[in-house]
Amino acid sequence: MLTCEELLRRACQQLDSDTPRLDAELLLARVTGLSRTSFRAWPEQILTDEQTGTFQALLARRRNGEPIAHILGEQGFWTLTLKVNDSTLIPRPDTECLVEAILDLDLPDGARVLDLGTGTGAIALALASEKPDWQILAADNSPDAVALARENAEALQLPVAVFQSDWFTGLPARTFDLIVSNPPYIEAGDEHLSRGDVRFEPASALVSGADGLDDIRYLIAAAPDWLVNGGWLVLEHGYNQGAAVRAILARSGWASICTGRDYGGNDRYTLARFPHGGSGDTDAQ
Ligand SMILES: C[S@@+](CC[C@H](N)C(=O)[O-])C[C@H]1O[C@@H](n2cnc3c(N)ncnc32)[C@H](O)[C@@H]1O
Structure with missing residues (x-):
């Protein structure tokens, strides 16, 4: 099980974007329903397996170049x-x-x-x-x-x-x-x-x-x-x-x-x- 911070860190490494951290936080916020600031305040939060799977699916779309605005x-x-x-x-x-x-x-x-x-x-x-x-x-x-x-x-x-x-x-x-x-x-x-x-x-x-x-x-x-x-x-x-x-x-x-x-x-x-x-x-x- 990965913490939010670890998931975000790995996501940033995978994204070829001018704004990898922002992109990853926006996607994680959509999946969890939490605010972006909460990832900084509580970086040790753990996601459910379902949330992790959904996040990885959205991340794959972003890796494919799809605009964040279209994904959200x-x-x-x-x-x-x-x-x-x-x-x-x-x-x-x-x-x-x-x-x-x-x-x-x-x-x-x-x-x-x-x-x-x-x-x-x-x-x-x-x-x-x-x-x-x-x-x-x-x-x-x-x-x-x-x-x-x-x-x-x-x-x-x-x-x-x-x-x-x-x-x-x-x-x-x-x-x-x-x-x-x-x-x-x-x-x-x-x-x-x-x-x-x-x-x-x-x-x-x-x-x-x-x-x-x-x-x-x-x-x-x-x-x-x-x-x-x-x-x-x-x-x-x-x-x-x-x-x-x-x-x-x-x-x-x-x-x-x-x-x-x-x-x-x-x-x-x-x-x-x-x-x-x-x-x-x-x-x-
Ligand atoms: C650059 S987008 C601008 C969209 C929006 N106004 C904005 O600023 O985000 C140009 C828009 O013009 C529309 N468009 C292109 N040709 C047109 C035409 N002949 N008559 C009316 N709208 C047209 C397109 O469908 C598109 O929605």
Whole structure:
């Protein structure tokens, strides 16, 4: 019979992960129903044979590269715990930086907000949790992702209406004060697609043409028809795509173009407003 500490120590040796101890503790916490801190406080705890067997089975999945979030079926985002599955992206911490940037904007009371390519519903639900008076719609073209986002909205009791829609094509006719999207933006053939967690995520959530910008170009072209005068577009993009996204926006008549950084200090999202009355300040920063 092994103690928790001995099991964790052996598990860490077997895991080819950037965070072996964290991964092993999360799996052991799931199996035992105990908190991660309890393994440090009482390292001599003994598991039952059944618990040890279940832990070894989960560990084998992690050794095979399966993301922890898929094994646990959930992922923390903002202040929320979201259900996740293989129909869409596992929400990333850096996407929280878009949520922060949106909350810092001076949007009207009762703002009408649209989250395109919502996946688990991460961005829409984080905004809804902070701004109960906002009218938030979310959309994804994957039926399974739509079902997942609806399940998360229901479980969290947050009022987000989720539509199945190929970008704007299946949405009710209305205009928005802000459209946000974390669209697919990885280049087809990018070597990172064969490494780590992304191997277990669908290409439909990740890849967007030869330069990764096909969906971003489409959204920048189509969004003005769906925005009020001076309405905002907020797009997540790759760390090396900020200049290209700013240039597309500037060429298309957008104003107040500004790129923000993620937790690692990399360019991660760009905001812009669309002035329907004519172009305003189109300086890219
Ligand atoms: C990078 S994931 C982002 C998921 C989520 N917003 C997040 O930040 O975690 C991109 C999402 O866009 C969706 N998507 C891809 N193409 C789409 C399209 N044509 N119309 C609507 N959604 C699309 C994918 O299904 C996927 O859920």
